[in-house]
Amino acid sequence: xEKENAVLGRKTLPPQEETDVSKIVPINRQSFSDKLRAYxxxxxxxxxxxxxxxxxxxTVGAVLWVLIxxxxxxxxxxxxxxxxxxxxxxxxxxxxxIINTLFIAALALVISVPIGVFAAIFMVEYAKSTNVxxxxxxxxxETLAGIPSIVYGIFGMIFFVEVCGWGTSMxxxxxxxxxxxxxxxxxxxxxxxxxxxxxxxxxxxALGAGKLRTIFVIILPSAMSGIIxxxxxxxxxxxxxxxxxxxxxxxxxxxxxxxxxEGRTLAIHMYILxxxxxxxxxxxxxxxxxxALVLVINGLAEFVGNKLKKEYN
Amino acid sequence: MTEQTMQAAAAVKxxxxxxxxxxxxxxxxxxxxxxxxxxxxxxxxxIFAQAVPAVAEIGFFKFLFGSVWAPNNDVPSYGxxxxxxxxxxxxxxxxxxxxxxxxxxxxxxxRYCPRPLYRVMxxxxNILAGIPSIVYGYFGVCVxxxxIRRTFGGTxxxxxxxxxxxxxxxxxxxxxxxxxxxxxxxxSYYEGALALGATKERAIIFTEVPAAKSGIMxxxxxxxxxxxxxxxxVVMIAGNQxxxxxxxxxxxxxxxxxxxxxxxxxxGLHRGALIATAAVLFVFILIITILVSLIRKKAK
Numbered sequence: 001x002e003k004e005n006a007v008l009g010r011k012t013l014p015p016q017e018e019t020d021v022s023k024i025v026p027i028n029r030q031s032f033s034d035k036l037r038a039y040x041x042x043x044x045x046x047x048x049x050x051x052x053x054x055x056x057x058x059t060v061g062a063v064l065w066v067l068i069x070x071x072x073x074x075x076x077x078x079x080x081x082x083x084x085x086x087x088x089x090x091x092x093x094x095x096x097x098i099i100n101t102l103f104i105a106a107l108a109l110v111i112s113v114p115i116g117v118f119a120a121i122f123m124v125e126y127a128k129s130t131n132v133x134x135x136x137x138x139x140x141x142e143t144l145a146g147i148p149s150i151v152y153g154i155f156g157m158i159f160f161v162e163v164c165g166w167g168t169s170m171x172x173x174x175x176x177x178x179x180x181x182x183x184x185x186x187x188x189x190x191x192x193x194x195x196x197x198x199x200x201x202x203x204x205x206a207l208g209a210g211k212l213r214t215i216f217v218i219i220l221p222s223a224m225s226g227i228i229x230x231x232x233x234x235x236x237x238x239x240x241x242x243x244x245x246x247x248x249x250x251x252x253x254x255x256x257x258x259x260x261x262e263g264r265t266l267a268i269h270m271y272i273l274x275x276x277x278x279x280x281x282x283x284x285x286x287x288x289x290x291x292a293l294v295l296v297i298n299g300l301a302e303f304v305g306n307k308l309k310k311e312y313n
Numbered sequence: 314m315t316e317q318t319m320q321a322a323a324a325v326k327x328x329x330x331x332x333x334x335x336x337x338x339x340x341x342x343x344x345x346x347x348x349x350x351x352x353x354x355x356x357x358x359x360i361f362a363q364a365v366p367a368v369a370e371i372g373f374f375k376f377l378f379g380s381v382w383a384p385n386n387d388v389p390s391y392g393x394x395x396x397x398x399x400x401x402x403x404x405x406x407x408x409x410x411x412x413x414x415x416x417x418x419x420x421x422x423x424r425y426c427p428r429p430l431y432r433v434m435x436x437x438x439n440i441l442a443g444i445p446s447i448v449y450g451y452f453g454v455c456v457x458x459x460x461i462r463r464t465f466g467g468t469x470x471x472x473x474x475x476x477x478x479x480x481x482x483x484x485x486x487x488x489x490x491x492x493x494x495x496x497x498x499x500x501s502y503y504e505g506a507l508a509l510g511a512t513k514e515r516a517i518i519f520t521e522v523p524a525a526k527s528g529i530m531x532x533x534x535x536x537x538x539x540x541x542x543x544x545x546x547v548v549m550i551a552g553n554q555x556x557x558x559x560x561x562x563x564x565x566x567x568x569x570x571x572x573x574x575x576x577x578x579x580x581g582l583h584r585g586a587l588i589a590t591a592a593v594l595f596v597f598i599l600i601i602t603i604l605v606s607l608i609r610k611k612a613k
Contacts, residue, residue, distance in 0.1 A: 055417030118345035148542025240445030
C-alpha cells in the first residue's frame with residue numbers, strides 16, 4: 001500500500017488521532033454575540049432588521065389589541081336575554097338578527113354556488129385560456145370582486161328593490177349578496193379544479209367515460225374540499241356585510257317571516273345599536289358574536305382547504 | 314332488419330342521447346360564465362342610467378369640482394369635490410400607515426420568521442382579515458377617537474383616526490400578497506447576493522424586494538381598492554363634514570359615507586346625485602382593476 005502510494009506520487013499521511021467531535025466549533029454557525037458584532041459594523045442592515053422586527057411587532061400588537069379589547073368589553077355583556085326569541089325594545093335580542101343572517105346567507109349560497117361552480121367548470125375544463133371570451137369573463141369576475149359593497153347596495157336598491165318590485169326583503173338582500181360572493185366561489189373553485197391532477201381525467205376517459213361523467217363523478221368529488229372552503233369563505237363575507245344590506249334587506253329588528261319580508265342581519269343590528277350611543281354594552285356583545293361567527297367560519301374554510309393540499313402533495 | 318342491427322341502432326341512439334346531454338350541460342356551463350359578464354353589465358347600466366341624467370342636470374363640472382354639498386338648501390347644490398378630496402386624503406393616510414408596516418411584516422414572515430412563530434402569526438393576520446368592518450368602526454369610535462382627542466385635541470373624528478383604522482384593515486391584504494410575491498422570488502437571487510458579500514438585509518431589500526416588485530404593487534393597489542370602497546368604518550370615525558380639511562385632525566366625508574348617510578331619505582335629484590357618486594366610485598374601481606391586470610400582464 002505504502003509502496004504503491006510512493007510509486008503514484010501520493011503522500012502517505014500519518015495515522016490520524018481520534019478527534020473529539022463535540023469540541024469542533026462549526027464555523028458557519030453564528031452565536032448571538034457574533035451576529036450583534038456583525039450588525040454593529042453594518043449600521044444599515046442593523047436599522048433594517050430593527051424596522052422589520054418593529055413592523056412585525058406592530059402587526060401582532062394590532063391584532064391582539066382589536067381582538068382582546070373587543071372580547072374584554074363584549075364577553076361580560078353577553079346576557080341570556082340578548083338571545084331571547086322575540087326582539088323587544090327592552091331586551092334588544094340579537095337572535096332574530098342571527099336568524100335573518102343565516103336565512104340570507106343560505107339563500108345567497110343556494111343561488112351563487114351552482115352558478116359560481118358551473119362557471120369555474122367552464123373556465124377550467126372547457127375553455128382554452130387564450131380564448132377572448134375567457135378573458136372577458138375573468139375581467140368581469142375581477143371587477144365584481146373589486147366593486148365596493150355600497151355600490152352593490154345601491155344597485156340592489158335600484159334593481160331588486162325597485163325595478164323588480166320586491167321591496168326591502170330577504171330576497172333582495174340575498175340576491176345582492178349573491179353577486180358579491182360569486183367571484184369568491186368561482187375563484188376558489190377554479191383553483192381547486194386546477195389542482196386535480198390531469199391523470200384523473202385521462203384515466204376516466206380511458207375507461208370510456210364522457211366529459212360530463214368525468215366532471216361530475218371524478219373531478220368535482222376530488223376538488224370538493226376546495227370548493228367547500230370557497231363556499232364557507234363566501235358565507236363569512238355575507239355574515240360580515242353591512243353596507244350592501246342596509247338598503248336591500250331592510251332594518252326591521254324582527255325575524256323575517258318569508259322571502260318578501262324585511263329584516264336586519266347581525267352586522268346591521270350592530271350598526272344600529274352602535275350609532276344609537278345608548279347601547280354600548282349590547283353593541284360590544286354583538287361584536288363578540290359577530291367576530292366569533294366569522295372566525296369560526298373562516299377557520300372552517302382554512303381547515304377544509306388545507307385538507308385538499310394534503311391530498312395531492 | 315336483423316336483430317343485430319336493431320341492437321346497434323339502439324346503441325347509436327343511446328350514444329346520441331348522451332351527446333345531447335353533454336351539449337346541454339356545456340351550454341349550462343357557458344351560461345353560468347356569461348352570467349358574470351351580464352351581472353357586471355347590468356350593474357353598469359342601471360347605475361349609469363340613473364347617474365348620467367342627474368349629472369347632466371347638475372352639470373358635469375359643477376358635480377365633480379363643486380365644493381358645496383347642500384341638498385337641503387332652497388337652491389340645492391350638489392358638488393362632491395370635498396368628498397373626492399376626503400376619500401383621497403383617507404386613502405393616502407391609510408396607505409402611508411399600512412404599506413410600510415405591511416411590507417416589512419411580509420419580509421418578516423417570508424424571511425425571518427421561525428416556523429413555530431409562523432404557525433401563530435399566519436392565522437393572526439387571517440383573523441385581521443376576517444373581522445367585519447363594522448367592528449373596526451366601532452373599535453375606532455370607542456378607542457381611537459377618544460385617544461386622538463386626548464392626545465392631539467380636536468373632536469377626534471378625523472382623517473388621522475380613519476387612516477390608522479383603515480391602515481390596520483389593509484394590513485392583511487398587503488402582508489399576504491407581498492409575502493407570496495417574496496416567496497416566489499427564486500432562492501438563487503438571495504444566495505447570489507450573499508455570495509457577493511451582502512448582508513441578509515441588503516440581499517432582501519436590494520435584490521428580493523425589487524424582484525417581487527409587481528406582486529408588491531398589486532398588494533398596494535388591492536389595499537387601495539379596499540380603502541376607497543370602505544364604508545361602515547369610515548362613516549363612524551371620519552367625522553363626515555362636507556368641507557375641505559385644513560389639517561389631518563379635521564374630519565372629512567368620503568364618497569362612500571355620503572351615500573350611506575343620505576340614501577335612506579334622498580329623493581329626486583338628490584338621489585340621482587348620490588347614485589352618481591356611486592358611479593364615480595365605480596369608475597375609480599374600474600381603473601384600479603385595469604391597473605392590477607396591467608401589472609400582472611407586465612409581470613408575465
